[in-house]
Amino acid sequence: MKEIIFLSSIQWDFLWQRHQIFATLFYRAGWKTVYVESTGIANPNLKGLGKVILRRYVGVKRIKNPRPRGLSVVNPLVLPPTYRLFRRINRRVFVPRLVKKISSLGLQSPVIIAYSPTDTTLALLDSLPHRLLIYDCVVNFEAFPGAPSDIGETEEELVRRSDFVVTDSQYLYRKMKEKTSAVYRLPPGVDFKHFARAYSGPIREVKRLCFFGGVRWEIDLELILKTAEMLPQREFVFIGPLLMEVPPNVPRNIVFHGPVAYGELPLILKDCHALLLPYRRDEFTRGIIPAKFFESLATGKPLIVSGIEENIRDYLDLVYPASTPGQMREVVLNLPEWETEEKVKSRMRVARENSWERRFETLVSLIEGSGG
Numbered sequence: 001m002k003e004i005i006f007l008s009s010i011q012w013d014f015l016w017q018r019h020q021i022f023a024t025l026f027y028r029a030g031w032k033t034v035y036v037e038s039t040g041i042a043n044p045n046l047k048g049l050g051k052v053i054l055r056r057y058v059g060v061k062r063i064k065n066p067r068p069r070g071l072s073v074v075n076p077l078v079l080p081p082t083y084r085l086f087r088r089i090n091r092r093v094f095v096p097r098l099v100k101k102i103s104s105l106g107l108q109s110p111v112i113i114a115y116s117p118t119d120t121t122l123a124l125l126d127s128l129p130h131r132l133l134i135y136d137c138v139v140n141f142e143a144f145p146g147a148p149s150d151i152g153e154t155e156e157e158l159v160r161r162s163d164f165v166v167t168d169s170q171y172l173y174r175k176m177k178e179k180t181s182a183v184y185r186l187p188p189g190v191d192f193k194h195f196a197r198a199y200s201g202p203i204r205e206v207k208r209l210c211f212f213g214g215v216r217w218e219i220d221l222e223l224i225l226k227t228a229e230m231l232p233q234r235e236f237v238f239i240g241p242l243l244m245e246v247p248p249n250v251p252r253n254i255v256f257h258g259p260v261a262y263g264e265l266p267l268i269l270k271d272c273h274a275l276l277l278p279y280r281r282d283e284f285t286r287g288i289i290p291a292k293f294f295e296s297l298a299t300g301k302p303l304i305v306s307g308i309e310e311n312i313r314d315y316l317d318l319v320y321p322a323s324t325p326g327q328m329r330e331v332v333l334n335l336p337e338w339e340t341e342e343k344v345k346s347r348m349r350v351a352r353e354n355s356w357e358r359r360f361e362t363l364v365s366l367i368e369g370s371g372g
Contacts (some may be wrong), residue, residue: 003032003110005128006100009139011037012073013065015214015240016262017291018138018188018359019115019169025360027071032106034072036098039120041079042146049198065262072105074098083117084150091123099127111367113161117155118148119142125161132370135162136186137172140287145217151333163370166363169289169311184366188291189356195298196348198269203302206335212239212265213292215256218285220278220306221246226325228253231332236276239268269299274335279307281323286310298351300344302335304312304328318347 004026008019012035020035027033028313067073078094079086109131111279114121117135135158137289141151148154151370156179159165164182167173176183215221228236228251230346238253246256260268269275279285289311297318306323309316320335332336 001030001033003107004034005107005110005112005130006033006035007039007112007114007116007124008035009038009041010116012067016065016308018258021356022113023071024068025356029364030086032107034074034102034107036074036076036102039078039116039118039129041116041118041141041144043080043082050245064140074101078120081120087119090120095120095127097121099124102128114158114287116312117158119154122154122157132367133162134367135159135165135167137167137176140172140284143283143287166366170288170313172287186359186362187289187354188294189354189359190294190298190351192298192352195266195295195351196300197266198299198301199348200270203273203336203339203340205339206234206273206332208235208237208272209274209276209304209332210237210239211276211278212269212270213290214240214243215245218279218288220280223278223306223325223328224276225251225254227328230325230329234332237272239265272301274302274304274332275299277303277305277308281307294351294354295348300348302339303347304331315350318350339365
């Protein structure tokens with residue numbers, strides 16, 4: 001039996017992303033699959049984010065993602081990969097314990113897919129036998145808030161050790177191309193049938209606009225708050241865990257719904273007239289092409305975007321870019337007139353062509369071509 005270990009950067013019961021999706025697809029394809037949850041990137045901020053952290057963990061507990069019975073999920077106990085003392089303790093105490101826990105699952109010579117380019121990951125790789133190593137680079141870690149100061153160096157080392165690298169966005173592909181020739185672009189995919197359930201026909205009005213996903217620092221919340229003030233008769237809904245502080249006087253037409261299970265999401269989205277992908281423009285978001293991009297297209301609903309135009313430039317004719325409150329207000333008011341049946345069909349066609357199954361087939365081909 002083929003074996004694979006995911007050294008993930010997120011928990012299993014967090015927002016459903018490529019980490020859990022690929023793990024599930026490998027398991028269904030007959031691979032013995034082990035999913036190691038996040039070993040951390042940054043230190044918890046003890047000077048003012050207590051409420052945010054509490055909300056985060058309360059939100060995570062409210063999500064219960066499906067897990068195949070034979071897929072092993074390992075919850076690691078480690079310190080953040082930041083201070084030198086933490087790293088020493090990890091390497092001497094916690095990493096050996098984690099390696100022992102993983103080894104007890106009976107893997108002999110697995111493929112490893114790593115997501116976090118940290119010292120903890122490197123320490124794990126030192127002790128975990130494997131026949132192939134892949135770095136799935138889906139975050140611009142050098143711009144990640146609170147990341148270790150040497151994250152660029154540890155990422156270089158992870159790239160050097162990897163048999164090949166895959167990335168999702170054009171920006172990260174170019175960045176990794178400077179480090180290795182063995183890099184391939186593997187954008188996010190979509191479970192088309194799942195999200196197409198949210199389709200509710202041609203829009204006649206735009207009263208409810210929705211964002212789904214984690215509400216974190218990379219979201220341009222200020223853009224939505226100002227737009228909401230300009231459009232008091234419209235409702236702006238955030239569906240997902242709230243992972244950032246929000247201003248005290250939020251407009252009454254802003255709704256923080258909280259997280260929902262992946263299986264329930266299409267039913268919630270069905271009542272939305274348009275979807276939002278409002279990202280800030282900074283070094284971190286330059287590397288982002290959200291998994292929810294193709295998921296949003298699969299709903300057929302109009303999609304308003306900001307901050308990620310560079311990474312979705314091949315699809316700009318299917319969406320509505322709006323980077324200022326005035327532009328967003330104009331789009332919302334004119335969507336019923338601007339939307340066409342052809343646009344709806346094109347969005348759904350593009351989503352159907354970008355399925356997770358196709359991404360999985362590509363990844364397996366890359367593994368087999370590398371001798372894995």
